[in-house]
Amino acid sequence: MNNKVLVLGSVAYDNIETRYAKENNILGGSASYASLACSYFNPAAMLGVVGKDFNPKDIELLKSRDIDLSALQIDESGDTFFWSGKYLDNFNRRETLEVQLNVFEHFNPILPDSLKASKYVLLANISPALQNSCLEQLENPEFVVLDTMDLWINIAREDLLNVMPKVDLFILNDSESELLTAEENIFIAAEKILEIGAKSVLIKKGEHGSVLFTKDDIFIAPSFPVKELKDPTGAGDSYAGAMLGYLAAKGDTSFETMKKAMYYASATASMTVEDFSCRQLEKLGLEEVENRVARLIKISNL
Amino acid sequence: MNNKVLVLGSVAYDNIETRYAKENNILGGSASYASLACSYFNPAAMLGVVGKDFNPKDIELLKSRDIDLSALQIDESGDTFFWSGKYLDNFNRRETLEVQLNVFEHFNPILPDSLKASKYVLLANISPALQNSCLEQLENPEFVVLDTMDLWINIAREDLLNVMPKVDLFILNDSESELLTAEENIFIAAEKILEIGAKSVLIKKGEHGSVLFTKDDIFIAPSFPVKELKDPTGAGDSYAGAMLGYLAAKGDTSFETMKKAMYYASATASMTVEDFSCRQLEKLGLEEVENRVARLIKISNL
Numbered sequence: 001m002n003n004k005v006l007v008l009g010s011v012a013y014d015n016i017e018t019r020y021a022k023e024n025n026i027l028g029g030s031a032s033y034a035s036l037a038c039s040y041f042n043p044a045a046m047l048g049v050v051g052k053d054f055n056p057k058d059i060e061l062l063k064s065r066d067i068d069l070s071a072l073q074i075d076e077s078g079d080t081f082f083w084s085g086k087y088l089d090n091f092n093r094r095e096t097l098e099v100q101l102n103v104f105e106h107f108n109p110i111l112p113d114s115l116k117a118s119k120y121v122l123l124a125n126i127s128p129a130l131q132n133s134c135l136e137q138l139e140n141p142e143f144v145v146l147d148t149m150d151l152w153i154n155i156a157r158e159d160l161l162n163v164m165p166k167v168d169l170f171i172l173n174d175s176e177s178e179l180l181t182a183e184e185n186i187f188i189a190a191e192k193i194l195e196i197g198a199k200s201v202l203i204k205k206g207e208h209g210s211v212l213f214t215k216d217d218i219f220i221a222p223s224f225p226v227k228e229l230k231d232p233t234g235a236g237d238s239y240a241g242a243m244l245g246y247l248a249a250k251g252d253t254s255f256e257t258m259k260k261a262m263y264y265a266s267a268t269a270s271m272t273v274e275d276f277s278c279r280q281l282e283k284l285g286l287e288e289v290e291n292r293v294a295r296l297i298k299i300s301n302l
Numbered sequence: 303m304n305n306k307v308l309v310l311g312s313v314a315y316d317n318i319e320t321r322y323a324k325e326n327n328i329l330g331g332s333a334s335y336a337s338l339a340c341s342y343f344n345p346a347a348m349l350g351v352v353g354k355d356f357n358p359k360d361i362e363l364l365k366s367r368d369i370d371l372s373a374l375q376i377d378e379s380g381d382t383f384f385w386s387g388k389y390l391d392n393f394n395r396r397e398t399l400e401v402q403l404n405v406f407e408h409f410n411p412i413l414p415d416s417l418k419a420s421k422y423v424l425l426a427n428i429s430p431a432l433q434n435s436c437l438e439q440l441e442n443p444e445f446v447v448l449d450t451m452d453l454w455i456n457i458a459r460e461d462l463l464n465v466m467p468k469v470d471l472f473i474l475n476d477s478e479s480e481l482l483t484a485e486e487n488i489f490i491a492a493e494k495i496l497e498i499g500a501k502s503v504l505i506k507k508g509e510h511g512s513v514l515f516t517k518d519d520i521f522i523a524p525s526f527p528v529k530e531l532k533d534p535t536g537a538g539d540s541y542a543g544a545m546l547g548y549l550a551a552k553g554d555t556s557f558e559t560m561k562k563a564m565y566y567a568s569a570t571a572s573m574t575v576e577d578f579s580c581r582q583l584e585k586l587g588l589e590e591v592e593n594r595v596a597r598l599i600k601i602s603n604l
Contacts (some may be wrong), residue, residue, distance in 0.1 A: 187527050208510035209524070220602040222511070222522045225489050259604055300522040301603045302561055 004068055005248045006115055007035045007241065008047040008134045009124030009147075010104065011054075011072070015084035016276060018091070020230050026277035027058050029081065030124035030147065033234035034241030036281040037268045038122070039065040040289055041245035045115055047071040047134060051079040051103040061282060071112050075103035091232050111137040120248040123167070124237055125149050128159035135166055143253045146170045146198065147240045153179045165197025168253065171240050173204045186211060187218075202262070204239065210262055217255055221262035222300040224270035224292050231276045235269045238281065242268035242289075267292035306370055307550045308417055309337045309543065310349040310436045311426030311449075312406065313356075313374070317386035318578060320393070322532050328579035329360050331383065332426035332449065335536035336543030338583040339570045340424070341367035342591055343547035347417055349373040349436065353381040353405040363584060373414050377405035393534050413439040422550040425469070426539055427451050430461035437468055445555045448472045448500065449542045455481045467499025470555065473542050475506045488513060489520075504564070506541065512564055519557055523564035524602040526572035526594050533578045537571045540583065544570035544591075569594035 009031030015024045035044040045068035054074065062069060081104035084097040109130055119142040123131040131146065146167040152160055153176060160180075164170060170193060174186055183189040186203045190213035193201045204210040209222040243265040247253050267289045271280040311333030317326045333350040340346040347370035356376065364371060383406035386399040411432055421444040425433040433448065448469040454462050455478060462482075466472060472495060474482070479491040488505045492515035495503045506512040511524040545567040549555050552563075569591045573582040 185529065187529055205510060208507060209522075218527070218601050220524045220527075222524070225520070225522075227487065227489055229487075263604070297604060299520050302565070302599060 003119060003248060003251075004043045004045040004115070005038050005120045005122060005244050006047060006111075006118035007031050007038060007044050007122045007124055008109055008131065009034055009122075009126050009237070010081055011046070011048045011050050012081045012083050013053075014082075014233065014277070015097070016231055016233055017086040018231050019087070021276070023276045027061070028083065028233060028277060030126060030237040032062070032278055033237035033272060033281070034122055034124045035062065035067045036065055036278050037238040037241030037272070038245030038248075039067055040242065040268065040286045041264070042120075042248040043068065044241070044245065045071060045118070047109050047111065047115070049073040049075050049081075049103050049107040051081075052076045053079045061278075068115075071110075071115055073107070073110075078103040085233075087232065091229060109134050119143065120244055121145070122240055122244045123147065123163070124240060128152055128156050128163045131163050132159065135163065143168045143244070143247065145240055145244045147236065148172055148176065150176055150179055161196060164193070168199045169202060169243075169258070170198035170200070171202045171204065171236070171243070173206065173236065177203050190218075200258070202243075204236065210239075210266065212255075212258055212262060214255060219255070219259045219262070221259070221266060222296060224266045224296050226270050226273055229273050232273050233276075234272050234278065238272040239265040239269040263293045263296055264289060267296060305421060305550060306345045306347040306417070307340050307422045307424060307546050308347050308349060308413075308420035309333050309340060309424045309426055310411055310433065311336055311424075311428050311539070312383055313348070313350045313352050314383040314385050315355075316384075316535065316579070317399070318533055318535055319388040320533050321389070323578070325578045329363070330385065330535060330579060332428060332539040334364070334580055335539035335574060335583070336424055336426045337364065337369045338367055338580050339540040339543030339574070340547030340550075341369055342544065342570065342588045343566070344422075344550040345370065346543070346547065347373055347420070349411050349413065349417070351375040351377055351383075351405050351409040353383075354378045355381045363580075370417075373412075373417055375409070375412075380405040387535075389534065393531060411436050421445065422546055423447070424542055424546045425449065425465070426542060430454055430458050430465045433465050434461065437465070445470045445546070445549065447542055447546045449538065450474055450478065452478055452481055463498060466495070470501045471504060471545075471560070472500035472502070473504045473506065473538070473545070475508070475538065479505050492520075502560070504545075506538065512541075512568065514557075514560055514564060516557060521557070521561045521564070523561070523568060524598060526568045526598050528572050528575055531575050534575050535578075536574050536580065540574040541567040541571040565595045565598055566591060569598060
C-alpha cells in the first residue's frame with residue numbers, strides 16, 4: 001500500500017496580470033498548487049508533464065516538500081504548458097490572453113507501478129479524458145477527489161459526466177455548478193450533481209465559504225477572511241490539495257473529518273491568494289495553517 | 303422602564319412582482335416586518351404612520367402579535383405609503399416602478415411619553431432625518447440598532463453619517479456597505495464604518511451569511527438555506543427585528559449574545575422570503591425559528 005496522495009494535474013508557467021501587478025513565467029498549474037498544499041499534511045506524488053524549459057529550481061522546490069516526482073514526465077520535445085491571463089472586475093472574471101499547450105498537447109498520464117495502489121487520489125483540474133485514464137490505471141483507490149473548470153464543462157461535458165459517478169468527492173465552484181446543472185441555487189444544483197453520481201459534492205463560493213453535500217447531510221464552512229487578495233490563481237487547486245491531504249493524513253474520510261478538512265482547505269487557499277504563484281505555500285508552513293484554522297473556528301462557531 | 307422594543311419605520315402597501323408571481327396591495331414596510339419578527343422574541347412598539355385606507359385586518363394582525371400601536375399614527379388625510387417594485391435577475395436587483403408617499407410625506411414621528419424611556423430601539427429603514435428625530439426624543443436608550451438602504455446613502459448621506467455615531471449596531475448589506483465606503487472588501491468597509499462611529503456593524507451578504515464587526519472582534523454567521531425564495535422584500539427588516547428582539551428578550555447585548563442573535567435573525571429572515579408579504583411571519587411561530595436555529599447550528603458548526 002502507498003499512502004501518498006496521488007495528484008494528477010497540469011504543471012504550467014503562467015503570465016498573470018491582476019490589478020496589483022503583472023508577473024511572468026511563474027510556476028503554476030493545478031498539480032503544482034495542489035501537491036504543495038497537500039504536502040503540508042501528507043506526502044504527495046505528482047502525475048504530470050513538464051517540458052525542456054522546466055526550471056531546476058522548481059524541481060527543487062517540489063522536492064523540498066517531499067513531493068514524489070517519479071510520475072512527473074519530462075518531455076524534452078517541447079516547452080512546459082504556458083498560460084497567460086488577466087483578472088478583471090476585481091477578480092470576479094478572468095480572461096485568457098494566450099495558451100501554449102506545448103508538451104501538454106500529447107500528454108498521456110502513465111502511472112508507475114509504485115503508484116498504482118494509491119488509496120487517495122486527486123484528479124485536479126485537467127481534461128476529464130485524462131482524469132478517466134488515470135482512474136483506469138488505479139487498482140483500488142479508496143477515496144477519489146475530482147476537480148474541474150468551466151472549460152471542460154463547456155467542451156468535454158460528456159467525458160466529465162462519465163467521470164463523476166466514479167468519484168467520492170467532486171469539488172467545484174458555484175459558477176461551475178450552475179454551468180453544469182443550469183441551476184443557480186447551490187442546494188438544488190448539489191442535488192442534481194449527486195443524482196449524476198458523485199458520492200459527495202463540495203461547492204465553493206470564493207470569499208463566501210463552501211458547502212459540502214452528501215445525500216443525507218450538508219455542512220456550511222466559512223472562508224478564511226483575506227484582506228489583500230493579490231492573485232486568485234491556484235486557490236481552488238490549493239483547496240482541493242489541502243482537503244485531500246488532510247483526509248489522507250487522518251486516514252479517515254468520514255463526513256465529520258471532511259467538515260474539519262474544509263477549514264484546513266480554506267485556510268490553505270487563503271494563503272495561496274495572498275501572493276502570486278505558489279510563493280505563500282513555499283514561505284508559510286503548517287503552523288500558519290493551524291493558526292488560521294484556530295482563528296476561523298473562533299470567529300465562526302458559536 | 304419599558305422593555306418593549308421600539309421600532310421606527312415605514313408601514314406600506316406594496317405591489318410586488320417576482321418571477322414566481324405578482325401580488326398587489328400587500329402589507330409591507332420596514333416597521334411591519336421588523337415588528338412582527340421582533341414579536342417572536344420580545345414585545346414591540348411600532349412608531350409609524352398609516353393612512354385612511356389602512357385595512358383593519360392589518361391592525362388586527364399586528365395586535366394579535368401584541369405589538370403596541372400607541373405610537374402608530376393614523377392620518378385620515380391620505381392613503382398609506384405605497385411602493386411598487388419588480389425583482390430582476392433572480393432577485394439580485396430590484397426596480398422601483400412606482401412610489402406614492404401619501405401620508406408618509408409629512409410624517410413626523412412623535413414618541414408618546416410612555417415610550418420615551420425605551421431601552422431597545424430599532425431605527426428600521428426610513429430617512430435618516432426621521433431616525434435622528436426619533437433618537438432625540440428618547441431619554442436614555444441602552445441599545446440602538448440602525449438599518450438603512452441604498453436610497454438614503456445616495457440622497458441623504460450627510461444625515462446618515464450624523465446618525466451612525468449615535469448607534470450601537472448598524473446593520474446593512476454588502477452592496478450598501480460598498481456604496482457607503484467605496485470599498486468592496488467587507489472587512490475593510492467595516493473598519494471604515496466603525497471609524498465613522500457605529501459601535502458595531504453587521505454586514506449581510508444575503509444567502510452567503512453575515513459578518514458582525516466591533517473594534518476588537520468579528521463573527522461570521524451563515525444564512526439559513528432557502529430552497530424556494532419567493533419574495534425577498536422584508537428580509538433585512540425581519541433580520542433586524544429578530545436580532546434586536548432576541549437581544550431585548552435576553553436583556554443582554556454582549557458580543558456573545560449578538561453572535562447567537564445572528565442565528566435567530568437569519569432563521570427568521572429565511573421564513574419571510576418563503577412567501578410574499580409578512581405571511582410566513584404570521585403563519586409560522588417561534589418553534590419554527592428554534593428548529594431552524596438548531597438546524598443551522600448543526601450544519602455549520604464543527
